[in-house]
Amino acid sequence: MAKDGNTSAADFLPDRLDLDALRSAAACCEGCGLYRNATQTVFGEGPRQARFMLVGEQPGDQEDRQGHPFVGPAGRVLDKGLAEAGIARDDVYVTNAVKHFSFTLRGKRRIHQKPTAAEIEACHPWLDAELAVVAPRVVVVLGATAARALLGREFRVTRSRGEPVPLGDALAVATIHPSAVLRAPDRDAAYAGFLADLQAAARAA
Numbered sequence: 001m002a003k004d005g006n007t008s009a010a011d012f013l014p015d016r017l018d019l020d021a022l023r024s025a026a027a028c029c030e031g032c033g034l035y036r037n038a039t040q041t042v043f044g045e046g047p048r049q050a051r052f053m054l055v056g057e058q059p060g061d062q063e064d065r066q067g068h069p070f071v072g073p074a075g076r077v078l079d080k081g082l083a084e085a086g087i088a089r090d091d092v093y094v095t096n097a098v099k100h101f102s103f104t105l106r107g108k109r110r111i112h113q114k115p116t117a118a119e120i121e122a123c124h125p126w127l128d129a130e131l132a133v134v135a136p137r138v139v140v141v142l143g144a145t146a147a148r149a150l151l152g153r154e155f156r157v158t159r160s161r162g163e164p165v166p167l168g169d170a171l172a173v174a175t176i177h178p179s180a181v182l183r184a185p186d187r188d189a190a191y192a193g194f195l196a197d198l199q200a201a202a203r204a205a
């Protein structure tokens with residue numbers, strides 16, 4: 001039970017902290033209400049020795065169906081940015097602040113809904129455990145939800161993006177979410193800024 005008496009992922013953490021144990025425990029998490037309507041928990045993926053940990057918001061529609069993080073349109077932007085910033089895929093652990101898809105139904109369409117502050121908090125023990133096990137050198141914070149989860153409510157991505165800031169034993173570098181690149185009126189400019197931040201993350205490592 002979390003300190004305030006609400007349920008959270010803390011109730012479902014395994015005794016043994018390694019990635020396999022965490023992943024199987026998270027598959028049964030009922031730490032907030034999001035498990036009810038989503039297809040499955042989408043846990044982080046990547047090598048335990050990764051120097052980079054990338055943290056997004058939550059799985060989207062494709063991720064929810066396939067069970068892997070960043071496999072939809074946002075993932076394609078991310079993969080392109082990583083390749084162009086010279087960050088190797090096998091040096092990257094990818095995860096999300098919230099591990100279940102949150103959506104509202106519009107007819108048959110599932111419309112992504114931002115996770116609430118309570119859901120971000122409830123899911124935080126998984127992210128903390130991933131950080132403890134992977135112990136990355138650089139944490140790339142993708143967008144406002146991940147920034148809120150890792151850097152606090154006062155942090156503003158727009159103001160401080162691309163600047164390494166201490167996060168435990170690691171350095172965090174924030175940037176916009178790859179979905180925001182896709183939604184931007186000037187996509188090329190948004191992508192260029194995103195890439196510049198990933199290059200700053202590469203230098204910080």
Ligand code: URA
Nearest residue numbers: 056057058060069070
């Ligand atoms: N957006 C995210 O924040 N994470 C994903 O895994 C996919 C889309």
Ligand code: SF4
Nearest residue numbers: 029031032099100123
């Ligand atoms: Fe557990 Fe996080 Fe899923 Fe909520 S979103 S049920 S806390 S894994």
